[in-house]
Structures are given as structure tokens and as C-alpha cells.
Amino acid sequence: MKIKHYLCKQKENKRKSSNMEKSVFDTKKWNTKTDNPKLCVKVLADGRGSLYLLYNYGYSSTTGKTTRTKESLSLYLISNPRTPMERQQNKEILALAQKIKEEKGQQLLEDKEGYRLKQSGINLYDYFANFIKSAKVADTRLLESALRNFQTFMADEYPQFANRIEAKNLSKDMMQKFAYYIEDNHKGEGIRTYWQRFKRLINYAVEQKVIKKSPCIGIKVRVTNDILGKDILSKEEIQTLFATHYDKENPIIRRAFALTCFTGIRYCDVKRLTYGDVDFSNKLLTFRQSKVAHDSGVSGVTIPLNDVLLSIIGDKPTGAKDSDLIFALPSLEMCLKALKHWTKRAGIEKHITWHCGRHSFATNLLSGGANIKVVSDLLGHSSLKFTQKYVRALDEQKKAAINSLPSIDIDNI
Numbered sequence: 001m002k003i004k005h006y007l008c009k010q011k012e013n014k015r016k017s018s019n020m021e022k023s024v025f026d027t028k029k030w031n032t033k034t035d036n037p038k039l040c041v042k043v044l045a046d047g048r049g050s051l052y053l054l055y056n057y058g059y060s061s062t063t064g065k066t067t068r069t070k071e072s073l074s075l076y077l078i079s080n081p082r083t084p085m086e087r088q089q090n091k092e093i094l095a096l097a098q099k100i101k102e103e104k105g106q107q108l109l110e111d112k113e114g115y116r117l118k119q120s121g122i123n124l125y126d127y128f129a130n131f132i133k134s135a136k137v138a139d140t141r142l143l144e145s146a147l148r149n150f151q152t153f154m155a156d157e158y159p160q161f162a163n164r165i166e167a168k169n170l171s172k173d174m175m176q177k178f179a180y181y182i183e184d185n186h187k188g189e190g191i192r193t194y195w196q197r198f199k200r201l202i203n204y205a206v207e208q209k210v211i212k213k214s215p216c217i218g219i220k221v222r223v224t225n226d227i228l229g230k231d232i233l234s235k236e237e238i239q240t241l242f243a244t245h246y247d248k249e250n251p252i253i254r255r256a257f258a259l260t261c262f263t264g265i266r267y268c269d270v271k272r273l274t275y276g277d278v279d280f281s282n283k284l285l286t287f288r289q290s291k292v293a294h295d296s297g298v299s300g301v302t303i304p305l306n307d308v309l310l311s312i313i314g315d316k317p318t319g320a321k322d323s324d325l326i327f328a329l330p331s332l333e334m335c336l337k338a339l340k341h342w343t344k345r346a347g348i349e350k351h352i353t354w355h356c357g358r359h360s361f362a363t364n365l366l367s368g369g370a371n372i373k374v375v376s377d378l379l380g381h382s383s384l385k386f387t388q389k390y391v392r393a394l395d396e397q398k399k400a401a402i403n404s405l406p407s408i409d410i411d412n413i
Contacts, residue, residue: 049077146197153181167211184353195221231350233360244346256327260357267354276322301380362390
């Protein structure tokens, strides 16, 4: 209950003054992590309410008890304000006491953590990384992966925050786009896993008052139950798609998505391809995967190029540098909007994202009889277990095809 409520009750019955402090402050309900120190009141003999702070320093192994101390604020409330002036005075005193409480709480955190959590200028990338390093939890690697996903997304969608982002830069719209990014770049339970780990980082910052309110509240990720969690474009649908044109189409998006459909390269890697990655003489494309760039043993991928792929990439422009981008792609959001409009015009009733091109590449190769080890190498997988999902998907497609056959009356055969 509020302090003012108890002060009014005290005015009616002075016998309860000795129990006032216990009434105002219930130790069983005190969350010392989020409300330390606690603003309390003690009713004096003259009826005034004396405000003070109660600190909780936690359990002491030396004394075997929880250590608590009081600090008087020398601020007093009128127990039963009768005039507007008295009520205004109480309001101002309470506001001042609350301000002192917050400042003292901040100082307590500084003494404990070693830096000001509420100061502006905290780089959340570094803040999250430091938390992961100090946290003794079993899912450290998942937290690290969630943070890498966020940084990769920010570099693609918000390049101005590629290296540094503060709490004031976060928004719900940004978090919604990141949720879509996770859905497009992961599958099955992996979608939920990465989103939950990222929210854990955000929630930690909220608990420590680095972020006032979580921008992830109300945002959910969609986890599909099928094996791949993505729609697949068949060979015929790919031919139909690239035979379809529409007004104001983006030719760069068409060429880049074609390269993904015929090589399996992710959007984040297509966007970063440079002319230096292409060996035109030996018809080879060699690049390092952004998703696993931290692991040099599996990040490198080499793909042989046929004439069709070379025509998609195009010749190196005169005067172009090796560091120049092959595809000057817009943001992922813009590319997904273009894909949605493009597939609709082509009459393809599927939810196609950029990553569907990668899945389509693998599935179509395997359905054509390609060796799973070859497909795994082309996709840049570190293990065959990651490629096995496409084999299982093909098995499910075969079952669906058989089940789609018309039924007949066995007795008439």
C-alpha cells in the first residue's frame, strides 16, 4: 500500500505507531534486485511521517544473517493534509524522496557493478558481450549466436548501427524486423531458440535499468512444424518465376536471387560478394560465409561456375576494383517485398523468402540424384547432419505425392 494511506490510518489510531514500519514495509514482498534501497516511513509521536531508506546488502556468510541498514532522509510528511497547500507539500516531499532513492540506488549499483548503468553512451553490443562472458550458464554459445545474429541483422538493415547501438536507438519496429530475420534465416525450433536467447539479453538490460522497457514485448516468432519450415520452389516454378516480369522490377534483385537459387548462397553472403571473390579464368566463386565466419574451418566455400552462373554474375566492369560489390542490393525488407510481389505475379501460391532459394537449391539437387556430400560441401555445411534435413524433406514429398493419387475400388480391378 502507499505511504500516504498508512499515514492516514495512523492519524486515527496512534496505538499502531509502533507497528507502522512493519505495515509500510513487508520484507517478504521486497524484491531487493529491482527495489534497493526501499523507501519507507516511520510515524513519529507528533503524527508526522519520517521518510527513510532501508538498504539490503544480502546474506553475510560471516554473521549468518542478512545485512540491512537505515538512512534517514530528514524529510517529513503531514499525516493528514487538510489544505491544498499541505497536500502539495506532501507531493513535493515524496517526489524529492523518490529522486534521492533512485540516486542512492544508482550509487549502490555502481559500487556493485563498477560502472554507471544509467549513463547514456553504453554500447549494447559490448554490454551484452560482457554479460555473456561473466554469466556462468550452460547456453553461453546460444547467447553468443543470438548476439551475432543481431549484429549481422543490424549491419544489413541499419548500417549506421553496425558497430555501436545504444538503448535510445532501439524500437519495437526494429525488433519486429529482427524477428522476421530470424524466421527467414533459421528453421524449426532454432527460430524460437535464438529469439528467446536474444530476449534474455534484452531482459537482463531491463533488469539492470540500462533499458527502460523491453522493445520485444508482444513480438512473437512463427515456428513452422514442417521439416524445413520453408516453402520450396520446384525446378518448374523457378523457370516460371524467372520468365515473369513486371513494371518497376529490380534487375539486381532478380540476378541475385537467381544466384541463390542456383548456388544456395545466403542473402547475407550474396550481398557481400565482390569481384575479387570470382576467378573468371578458372570459373570458380570462393567466399567466406558470414553466418559461420567465427569458425575459419567451415566458413570458406568454393563453388564451380558454369556459363549460366557467369552470365548471372556478369563481366567485371572496366575500372572496377576487386573490392567492388557485384550486387548493390537494397535492404532485406525491400528484397522480401519484391519477392512477394514477384511470386504473386508468377502465380506461385507459396510464402517465398530469400532463404527459400537456398532450400530449393539443395532439394532440387538431391531430387536430381546429386550426392549428399557434394550438396553439403556446396552449402558450406560443417556436417552431413545439417544436410540430412533435405533428404527427409524429399521423403516427405514422396509420401505426399503417393497420398495425392486418386483412390480406386479394389474390387473392380
